[in-house]
Amino acid sequence: MFTFPEHQQSRGYFCHMFSFSSSGHVACMAICSHWCPAAMAFCFLETLWWEFTASYDTTCIGLTSRPYAFLEFDSIVQKVKWHFNHVTSAQLGSSLEKIQEELEFQPPAVLTLEDPDVANGVMNGHMQMPLEPAPNFRMEPVTALGVLSLVLNIMCAALNLIRGIHLAEHSLQVTHEEVGNILAFLIPFVACIFQCYLYLVYSPARTTKVVLMLLFICLGNAYLHGLRNLWQILFHVGVASLSSHQILTRQLQEKPADCGV
DSSP: OOEEEEEESSSSSEEEEEEEEEEEEEEEHHHHEESHHHHHHHHHHHHHHHHHHHSSSSHHHHHHOOOTTTTGGHHHHHHHHHHHHOOOHHHHTTHHHHHHHHHHHHHHEOOOOHHHEEEEEEHTOOOOOOOSOOOEEEEEOOOOOHHHHHHHHHHHHHHHHHHHHHHHHSSOOOOOOOOHHHHHHHHHHHHHHHHHHHHSSSTEEEEEHHHHHHHHHHHHHHHHTTOHHHHOOOOOOOOHHHHHHHHHHOOOEOOOOOOOO
16 A cells, blocks of 8 residues: 655645555555545545456456456446545444554555656666766767878877887886886877777767876876977877867767657
């Protein structure tokens, strides 16, 4: 037995209760005013359940395959509804007392509107869905300048990787300075590859990542001053700057929702 509170605003403040009860293959729900006692609501549901099971057998209920298969039962629902709306609690007698005792022994669970969604997701093995739909975006087409930045970036990444591996292989005794030089080649290599990824694939916090990659490349090349001349450093920094500009200027396009028509 469950009760759902619902609040509505219409010329004041009103409260309605959704009372729900199920037994076997039959479930009943009633919407009652806030002043209706819980025992009265569940007594109404129990009466409906008895009337329904008396009118239809289990086989008939199990073979039902179309909605609104029991429309003729609405006449009985209206009779029971009229009866409960025009009688007092004292006139219900033992039926109401029995329901009150059951509610004292096992009170109905009061649920919020979010509880059924969470419970259904857990029972079916589904993760809880995000509150907002995931954005459905695609990137703008790749431009000729963007392709050029990718090619130059890959070339810079290859140069950094080759120089870094070559320096590591020919260092018989690795000192702190040589370790720094090796890292100064390999870190810009990773940054160049990641710049290519950022240009091709959308990523959250893209601006922050672009600035960090450009900073790593600039610092790495500044550390390598001596192993590289000024023109080589300017070339690597220029390519990194061009790639950063292409990443930030390649905008997102909102993909039209597929309605399945």
